[in-house]
Amino acid sequence: MITDFPNSPLPLPNPADLDDELAALGGAEIIPKAMRRTLFPVITKEDVFNLMLAQRQTPEKVVADFAEAYRAYVGAGFALPTASGTSSLHMALVGAGVRPGDEVIVPAFTFIATAQAVVAAHAIPVFVDVDPVTYCMDPAAAAAAVTERTRALMPVHVHGLPADVPALRALADRHGIALVEDASHAHSAKIGDRVAGSLGDAAGQSLMADKNFPLGGEGGIAFFAQEESYERAVSYLARHGIDYGMSWVAAAFGSSQLKRLPYYDEIRARNAALLGEALRGTGLFTPPHVPAGHVHAYNMYRITLHPEAVGLDDLPVYAVKEAVHELLVAEGVPAREWQNTPIPCHLPFQHRDGFGNGYPFSLNPGAVRDHRPEDFPVTLGMLDSTLVLCRELRSPVEYERILRYADAFRKVARRPDAIRKLVEDREYVRPYEKAARLG
Amino acid sequence: MELFDTATVLTRVLTSGVVMSIEKSDRELPGLERLLTKKTRRSKAVLLNSRTGAIHAALAGQGIGHGDSVALAEPDAETAAFLAWLGVHVTAYDGPAAYDHIALDPANADRLGELAAGATAPALVVDLTGLGFGPAAAVLTDDPRLWARAERLKIFGAYDLRTMWTQEEADADLVPGVQFNYRLSPLVAACVRMALTQAQTQAAQTQAAQHRPAVTSGATQS
Numbered sequence: 185m186i187t188d189f190p191n192s193p194l195p196l197p198n199p200a201d202l203d204d205e206l207a208a209l210g211g212a213e214i215i216p217k218a219m220r221r222t223l224f225p226v227i228t229k230e231d232v233f234n235l236m237l238a239q240r241q242t243p244e245k246v247v248a249d250f251a252e253a254y255r256a257y258v259g260a261g262f263a264l265p266t267a268s269g270t271s272s273l274h275m276a277l278v279g280a281g282v283r284p285g286d287e288v289i290v291p292a293f294t295f296i297a298t299a300q301a302v303v304a305a306h307a308i309p310v311f312v313d314v315d316p317v318t319y320c321m322d323p324a325a326a327a328a329a330v331t332e333r334t335r336a337l338m339p340v341h342v343h344g345l346p347a348d349v350p351a352l353r354a355l356a357d358r359h360g361i362a363l364v365e366d367a368s369h370a371h372s373a374k375i376g377d378r379v380a381g382s383l384g385d386a387a388g389q390s391l392m393a394d395k396n397f398p399l400g401g402e403g404g405i406a407f408f409a410q411e412e413s414y415e416r417a418v419s420y421l422a423r424h425g426i427d428y429g430m431s432w433v434a435a436a437f438g439s440s441q442l443k444r445l446p447y448y449d450e451i452r453a454r455n456a457a458l459l460g461e462a463l464r465g466t467g468l469f470t471p472p473h474v475p476a477g478h479v480h481a482y483n484m485y486r487i488t489l490h491p492e493a494v495g496l497d498d499l500p501v502y503a504v505k506e507a508v509h510e511l512l513v514a515e516g517v518p519a520r521e522w523q524n525t526p527i528p529c530h531l532p533f534q535h536r537d538g539f540g541n542g543y544p545f546s547l548n549p550g551a552v553r554d555h556r557p558e559d560f561p562v563t564l565g566m567l568d569s570t571l572v573l574c575r576e577l578r579s580p581v582e583y584e585r586i587l588r589y590a591d592a593f594r595k596v597a598r599r600p601d602a603i604r605k606l607v608e609d610r611e612y613v614r615p616y617e618k619a620a621r622l623g
Numbered sequence: 624m625e626l627f628d629t630a631t632v633l634t635r636v637l638t639s640g641v642v643m644s645i646e647k648s649d650r651e652l653p654g655l656e657r658l659l660t661k662k663t664r665r666s667k668a669v670l671l672n673s674r675t676g677a678i679h680a681a682l683a684g685q686g687i688g689h690g691d692s693v694a695l696a697e698p699d700a701e702t703a704a705f706l707a708w709l710g711v712h713v714t715a716y717d718g719p720a721a722y723d724h725i726a727l728d729p730a731n732a733d734r735l736g737e738l739a740a741g742a743t744a745p746a747l748v749v750d751l752t753g754l755g756f757g758p759a760a761a762v763l764t765d766d767p768r769l770w771a772r773a774e775r776l777k778i779f780g781a782y783d784l785r786t787m788w789t790q791e792e793a794d795a796d797l798v799p800g801v802q803f804n805y806r807l808s809p810l811v812a813a814c815v816r817m818a819l820t821q822a823q824t825q826a827a828q829t830q831a832a833q834h835r836p837a838v839t840s841g842a843t844q845s
Contacts, residue, residue, distance in 0.1 A: 425701035
């Protein structure tokens with residue numbers, strides 16, 4: 185049985201480990217290969233039992249009960265369970281009143297599903313840069329992109345940090361347009377007491393099994409503030425014969441996991457705090473910024489590098505990042521880039537074939553842009569200078585593991601000489617000069 | 624499928640710890656793909672999370688998109704609405720069809736092979752929803768290009784479920800414009816596979832019983 189107790193528990197950190205040679209140079213690894221695997225999602229006997237019990241109910245009731253329980257948790261007005269995060273975003277847009285040919289403003293840094301959901305709604309994604317501190321949609325950039333055909337702003341609570349909803353809400357109200365959240369990373373994230381998914385006119389959220397709140401495989405949910413929006417989405421599905429239905433199997437698993445979500449949230453917050461404290465002590469690294477009043481869900485944990493703090497400011501920051509990445513992976517920390525180029529520079533938004541023959545882009549040629557990475561300098565700067573922990577921070581990564589991650593960052597930060605040598609030996613290129621990647 | 628059987632399958636998959644469709648160690652989705660290709664005698668399978676996802680994949684796999692026309696035999700009202708949403712026009716059916724369609728349920732699940740044998744279109748859409756585990760479907764084909772395009776439609780341009788993160792593509796024509804998450808859950812796939820296997824087994828047992836020689840009085844004597 186899979187539990188949150190690993191088969192091979194890591195030993196507690198030993199301060200002497202930090203004095204070892206770097207693993208990439210032949211020293212001992214902070215986390216040995218045999219102990220690197222993290223389990224997610226955690227599946228308990230209770231989950232198995234709850235799935236068996238779900239068979240005694242109708243599939244419709246299992247899905248409806250799940251949707252209602254999670255809607256109540258989020259505090260949204262109405263909820264529509266769907267088959268995936270993409271379909272939930274599609275329904276959120278439709279419910280918010282987005283129609284074919286409308287423009288929807290989205291951030292250039294997100295998962296590609298955000299923008300593809302706009303295309304699914306037969307609308308046009310208009311990409312804007314992100315804020316340099318939060319990495320969420322920049323309200324000023326969004327304001328500059330509004331036109332007469334803009335129907336909605338769709339900020340992403342990227343990595344689990346709520347976007348600047350107050351500023352975006354004011355912008356949306358000023359123009360009479362909708363605010364639609366992409367809350368796919370932001371389960372249990374909050375601004376004040378309000379949970380992500382209940383902040384906008386509508387929201388979509390992925391519940392795939394790699395998210396902080398996992399369903400049994402694939403799933404999503406759309407939230408609506410008003411009944412009228414919910415009804416608009418439901419009638420759209422019926423009118424167009426689209427099946428976005430959620431499987432009862434996935435829903436039953438979700439109902440069971442929902443009961444442990446607050447516990448997992450606490451573990452993740454603890455892990456983030458422990459790691460953040462360690463990173464601040466290195467000089468080279470800083471943890472994600474969390475504005476006052478925001479609760480970060482830490483679906484991912486984006487770490488910023490500061491080469492100047494360790495005397496490496498004469499080197500390109502992207503090269504320092506690449507070298508650090510190599511050294512961390514060798515120590516057993518599965519750091520990664522997670523995106524290397526702005527989404528509008530991925531092939532589907534370069535080709536713009538859409539549903540075929542250029543639809544829906546052909547409905548509004550004036551909104552279409554041939555983007556280059558340089559059009560989004562803040563996103564590029566972020567991609568140059570940051571690394572990400574993904575599943576590795578998700579609940580319930582054990583206490584010993586997060587302490588060892590912290591030690592690995594400390595160990596690498598102590599060795600600017602090794603970082604410099606790697607940069608000199610390698611021929612690193614800027615992230616976006618490599619083939620576009622989603623992960 | 625009996626409740627006990629479903630419980631057994633769900634327990635087996637949950638105990639494996641792998642319930643995610645993009646997990647490298649998943650065995651359930653490839654298992655269902657193998658079963659479906661074997662039953663239908665098609666070389667490739669694309670698993671999807673709904674009948675409409677499968678119709679979309681079958682058409683996109685052939686490069687049929689918005690503004691194009693296809694020949695189909697009298698689609699039902701729901702399918703006609705979905706095709707209209709895709710922007711695909713249906714013309715009078717004079718063959719060949721763009722895709723064939725089979726809907727399975729417990730009553731005909733054992734006849735998949737027989738039903739597939741009569742299908743002639745480049746893509747065969749098999750709706751598995753009627754088996755009772757939620758929306759589920761598959762596209763079967765012998766056309767590797769159709770398969771490749773359909774896979775990329777359902778998973779954000781990935782080569783396959785295990786490489787969804789890379790967008791590097793040697794053949795840019797394979798990258799679809801619009802991309803969805805039409806992926807199927809391994810848990811649902813496992814249940815569907817069990818239902819199809821059991822239907823086949825039960826049908827074989829029934830057939831064997833029907834062909835058994837009549838019991839004679841002498842045979843019952845001890």
